[in-house]
Amino acid sequence: MNINATSRVVVLGGTSGIGLAVAQRAAAAGSAVTIASRRAESVHSALEQLPAGVVGRAVDAASSDGLAAFFDEVGEFDHLAYTAGENLTGLPLTQYTVDQAREFFGLRLFHALDAIRLAVPHLSPNGSITLTSGSAAFKGGLGWTLGAAVSGAVVSAVRSLAVELAPIRVNAVAPGVVRSPLWSRMNEADREEMYAGLAASLPAGRVAEPGDIAKAYVALMDQEYVTGVVSVVDGGTLVA
Numbered sequence: 020m021n022i023n024a025t026s027r028v029v030v031l032g033g034t035s036g037i038g039l040a041v042a043q044r045a046a047a048a049g050s051a052v053t054i055a056s057r058r059a060e061s062v063h064s065a066l067e068q069l070p071a072g073v074v075g076r077a078v079d080a081a082s083s084d085g086l087a088a089f090f091d092e093v094g095e096f097d098h099l100a101y102t103a104g105e106n107l108t109g110l111p112l113t114q115y116t117v118d119q120a121r122e123f124f125g126l127r128l129f130h131a132l133d134a135i136r137l138a139v140p141h142l143s144p145n146g147s148i149t150l151t152s153g154s155a156a157f158k159g160g161l162g163w164t165l166g167a168a169v170s171g172a173v174v175s176a177v178r179s180l181a182v183e184l185a186p187i188r189v190n191a192v193a194p195g196v197v198r199s200p201l202w203s204r205m206n207e208a209d210r211e212e213m214y215a216g217l218a219a220s221l222p223a224g225r226v227a228e229p230g231d232i233a234k235a236y237v238a239l240m241d242q243e244y245v246t247g248v249v250s251v252v253d254g255g256t257l258v259a
């Protein structure tokens with residue numbers, strides 16, 4: 020089902036960064052867009068940046084009951100993008116704790132799968148689901164064991180989900196580093212230094228903006244013959 024004025028798109032995590040850019044792009048194509056995220060104030064401020072007609076709800080993806088009520092309220096729709104995520108920082112193994120790992124995997128994988136389970140009864144058979152992985156799935160880095168593991172798990176989950184949920188299509192986008200609020204826990208000077216260092220090392224010559232990544236989500240929604248794949252959008256991170 021193409022992305023056009025008849026498409027109904029839900030973006031879970033759609034109030035910031037990549038998800039907000041997906042909502043912007045889908046709305047620009049004329050689709051009926053619903054955004055959702057945990058904090059009501061995030062929903063409110065995102066709606067102010069989005070075209071009239073976009074609808075928003077506060078939903079904690081960690082709550083099965085909340086997700087079920089949300090999808091009941093949304094009703095039938097065509098495309099789900101799941102971009103919910105929390106602040107990102109590298110974590111060396113010396114600082115590893117099982118609780119931290121559970122939290123890291125929770126929102127990015129466990130609750131994503133729960134959201135899919137609860138969304139599927141409402142999804143058009145011609146529709147799609149797009150999850151969020153990361154280029155770390157394919158390239159190691161100091162301190163990135165957890166980020167790499169969860170990104171890889173999402174890629175693997177997508178391959179099975181595409182079979183299990185067919186004809187609904189299931190794909191993932193794997194971004195490289197994106198200039199988004201996800202990095203807001205770093206102090207500004209360190210963050211800009213990280214962006215500048217990466218930009219200098221990347222074939223693309225710059226770090227991604229959320230809009231660069233959003234193009235891939237909407238393309239995967241639109242591409243009716245693609246399922247079970249991961250679209251890497253990384254400015255050349257994997258070949259640098």
Ligand SMILES: NC(=O)c1ccc[n+]([C@@H]2O[C@H](COP(=O)([O-])OP(=O)(O)OC[C@H]3O[C@@H](n4cnc5c(N)ncnc54)[C@H](OP(=O)(O)O)[C@@H]3O)[C@@H](O)[C@H]2O)c1
Binds near residue numbers: 031033199
């Ligand atoms: N940015 C990067 O460099 C990068 C690179 C690779 C992969 N990724 C992945 O891409 C995804 C999106 O990243 P981003 O850069 O767009 O991050 P972001 O700007 O921080 O946005 C994260 C979104 O997730 C929502 N969220 C957080 N906890 C939630 C919960 N419990 N329930 C529902 N929504 C929740 C936030 O809403 P609230 O404000 O309401 O909490 C926000 O809308 C993440 O999984 C991230 O790991 C990002």
